[in-house]
Amino acid sequence: MSKTSSMGRGIMAVLAVGARSTGGLPGGTVADIAADLGRDRSQVSRSLRTAEQEGFLARGGQRSYTLDWSLLTDAQLLTEQRLQTDGATALERLAGETDEGCFLGVLRGDSTVTIGERVPASSNMVGSWLGRPYPAFCSDAGQALLWEASDAEVRNIFSGVPFVRHGPNTPLDVEDFLSRLHGARARGYSVVDEEAEPGLYSLAVPIRDFKGDVVAALQVVGTKTRLEPRHELCATALVSWGEWLESRLGHAVQKNPTAGQV
Incomplete structure (x- = not known):
């Protein structure tokens, strides 16, 4: 069992979305981020939804998550x-x-x-x-x-x-x-x-x-x-x-x- 806290998993998910943005990609689906992190999809999905609710991420078409740039502003x-x-x-x-x-x-x-x-x-x-x-x-x-x-x-x-x-x-x-x-x-x-x-x-x-x-x-x-x-x-x-x-x-x-x- 992973010893990573729920907060830690959430931060890793947000950073993974940010890494895709830095690499020129528009964002990532749950499957994309799970693959990037090598983690279970259901666990990553919960982390992404929480990050969206907290205003760190935005959700667009094709169920893709992107960084919420208003937070950076x-x-x-x-x-x-x-x-x-x-x-x-x-x-x-x-x-x-x-x-x-x-x-x-x-x-x-x-x-x-x-x-x-x-x-x-x-x-x-x-x-x-x-x-x-x-x-x-x-x-x-x-x-x-x-x-x-x-x-x-x-x-x-x-x-x-x-x-x-x-x-x-x-x-x-x-x-x-x-x-x-x-x-x-x-x-x-x-x-x-x-x-x-x-x-x-x-x-x-x-x-x-x-x-x-x-x-x-x-x-x-x-x-x-x-x-x-x-x-x-x-x-x-x-x-x-x-x-x-x-x-x-x-x-x-x-x-x-x-x-x-x-």
């Missing part, structure tokens, strides 16, 4: 709301621990745009970056926002984009950017050292949602003379609050005992 809206509310908390706490300007950015085409910021007066940073686009190939958030993109996707995003020099260390071309992105992934966070402008230094981590998609970048930004000597301390705080924010968006992350508590 609701989840996406909740993610956007939490990115604003919990993002503000993460920025506040991160700025408090690092005493540096902290930002939340998103990707818009080949540019990054700041959607949240917390800048302590002691950081000596002037002006606001809210709503301002900046070229992703050299921005503080660019590498983090393209964290999960394949090399081919990155090349496509920057196709035809001139790599204009904004600082002494601006990437020369897309291959140079990819080399730095690979190094950031191995490190666990990106370091942008005078790429965006002379004297500017920043650290960033990707923020993933419940689907595992990168939806934002959390950043610590300051002058190189001030931030670089405190690199490790700020990186530790950044990674911790990045994980906290991801958990609030429903992304399963390995618990970090040093993560901030709220």
Whole structure:
């Protein structure tokens, strides 16, 4: 007898329907899903009916089950709301621990745009970056926002984009950017050292949602003379609050005992 709980069986049935959708199939009948899972049809039928009643699945023609996309839409809206509310908390706490300007950015085409910021007066940073686009190939958030993109996707995003020099260390071309992105992934966070402008230094981590998609970048930004000597301390705080924010968006992350508590 299977030790899988009824809830577990239901989740497996929903995931099986989702896998068929990902594979380009319109959905699946009870027989299709039972075959995919290698389980008894009557058991799978009960799981599918329950998932339909709970709003996870919809039933169409030929008795075929498909994902109820309205549920995903609701989840996406909740993610956007939490990115604003919990993002503000993460920025506040991160700025408090690092005493540096902290930002939340998103990707818009080949540019990054700041959607949240917390800048302590002691950081000596002037002006606001809210709503301002900046070229992703050299921005503080660019590498983090393209964290999960394949090399081919990155090349496509920057196709035809001139790599204009904004600082002494601006990437020369897309291959140079990819080399730095690979190094950031191995490190666990990106370091942008005078790429965006002379004297500017920043650290960033990707923020993933419940689907595992990168939806934002959390950043610590300051002058190189001030931030670089405190690199490790700020990186530790950044990674911790990045994980906290991801958990609030429903992304399963390995618990970090040093993560901030709220």
